[in-house]
Amino acid sequence: MTATAPATPTAWSSRRFRGFWYAQTISQFGDRISEIALPLLAVTMLAASPGEVGLLTALIWLPYLFGVFVGAWVDRYRHRRRLLIIADLIRAVVLLTVPVAYLLDLVTLPHLFAVALLTGVGALLFSMAYPSFFVTLVPSHSYVDANSKLSLSRAGSFVAGPAVGGALIQVLTAPVALVADALSFLGSALLLHRIPDAASPSTSPDPAGTSPELGAFRRIREGLALLLRHRVLRAVLACTTTVNLFTFIAGTLVILFASRELGLSAGAIGIAFGAGAVGGVAGAALAPRVTRAIGLGRTAIIGVVLFPAPLALMALAGGTVPAKVALLAAAEFVSSAGVMLMDINLNALITTVTPDHARARIAGAYSTVNYGSRPLGALIGGWLGTAIGLRPTLALAGTAGVCAAFWLLASPVRRISTLDAETP
Template structure:
């Protein structure tokens, strides 16, 4: 672990990502709160906004096929950061001009989502060029630990900024973080592998990536598990802030404090993910992480009493869920990197994201509608049960029996 974070190029990229993650935590809290408190959005409109953030992922299949043929993935990561910085920076300006609307919020979410989709497609081959195979889990642990750390301090910082300056002005922090990330990624020097296959149309290359994904014994099972998990998690996520703000009556500062306190467990999960995988096996760790990520949402309707008790329940839910998602993500990301061929990484990750991330807008919309019709509490319980059942896809796959990631090789 020590050798990896002393690698100058990895450390440079890592610092840039850390800044971007902290900025994201501010905007993740600020964007829906702008909709709720400034625009006066309903539960369905909040669901639409959440869906807009992830809707561009539906294009990942084709963006990934295009990125696979680009020789410089690092440059694409820089472009994606700058695109997101510009999109987010428009919100304070429009708010200052007094013309902020839900349409503007959705437009910013869509443009930033396109940048995120491009970044996701370029990241997989860039990561494989930056990090040696036997360091995949370690690198993912370091990057995920930073992400978890941002969930500890980011929401508290975001809540304080929103309460002091207002949610629109707080978005400037996220814009600046994207600009800094672009600068740091630009300083990284890696030897990128040239594209191996220039033949075929974009559609044919995309279709090939999807067929490879669908028939892959590891990737197909992980796709089905992740897609189920993401659908139900976004049913819940579309409602959590609304529930905390309106039903529980918590302020932005209290919500940020609860999210930050709960995220400490996510940081612990990032640090312990590799050790737990060595103890019970990477596959079992992935399954345990999926359950811990989903099940806690059923506890939210139990929050009642004084303000501190409500904050405590919200923090507990975030803690269990944050610990679980780190166990799940770190080991599954490392497994996926190990079993996919270099020449197919972007198109396969694009096909994966089209389904896996593309289901998120649908989950958010369903969450908004069900929250309005059936009530937020029952919808959160349903999301917890549905997400937990996602491990059913792993039972008959080779993932569950996987002990060590470094023993895996790409599958033809």
């Protein structure tokens, strides 16, 4: 009688991962409301210009320019779960100031700029502690599965979130709708608090002999060096930085374009992007199968192309309201599927090849360059939207974003089929 090999446990078999997934899912749904509410509040209530909308978006991502410093500090802090909770609480408190100011008739653009900046600070802290905490939740063979499940909930939030957010904004106004996002962060913090703690990977030996007592600047230099010397990490960084730059040039103007140029209501905008986000759900659900069929590297490259290309199609939107909504939804569908194919595979690859002793340092260096391109893209988008118009800017950014795939095509990533394969 032949013994049957035990089935490989999935990420879902980990109670700690399930708790983290619940926390992330709640938070993601709240975020989708804010992503519509903040720019719509600026555009409709405060008559913000394209440049001011670009600045608002840029300030959310500006703190990531300091990710290399925060990451070096987080590497020396063992209680990563505590940092995640603090980050959630910071964002909850900051967002609650908007409905309070609205009730007191004190909402201004400088206030929204401050809210954007401080929520960005909370997001930076969360993202720096995230990698080291994530690897304590599931074994390495479950990274793609775990990332797929997290991305699936993120994709689901893009389906229901914009529609719910649009409806809440029309009924309650944008400032009051932000309460939902604040409550989602409070819920996330509570769920994270209930996850049993585990040993931090920061206690693993450092093959380079890096002492935790080393100065911050030396740790920062080592994080940058580790990132830039690694052929896979270097290529992935160049690719994601390029695609983020151009998608943020376009993405900064999408709400403004839909509201002012297409004349769509908050509810119609929510329906368009909610319906289109079904593509993200499909992409997240299918990513593991596609990866097994054609390989991790090829799947990621396809995702990199599909993510920005549809943004150029948005520039063609016109005609009746249903036609405008349908084209926006179709573009969002393809783009959402693409970003899931890209993110799930590249995130799993990054997690696999990053050494435990330097996860936060490398994450900080990576975020400084990668996410640092987002505020730059937002500012360029605001400037181009004013200088050449919204439609030409969308077309230019979407087309140029496809070029990000060349970084992966020219690297070892295109030959990587599975995480078990030897990576350079």
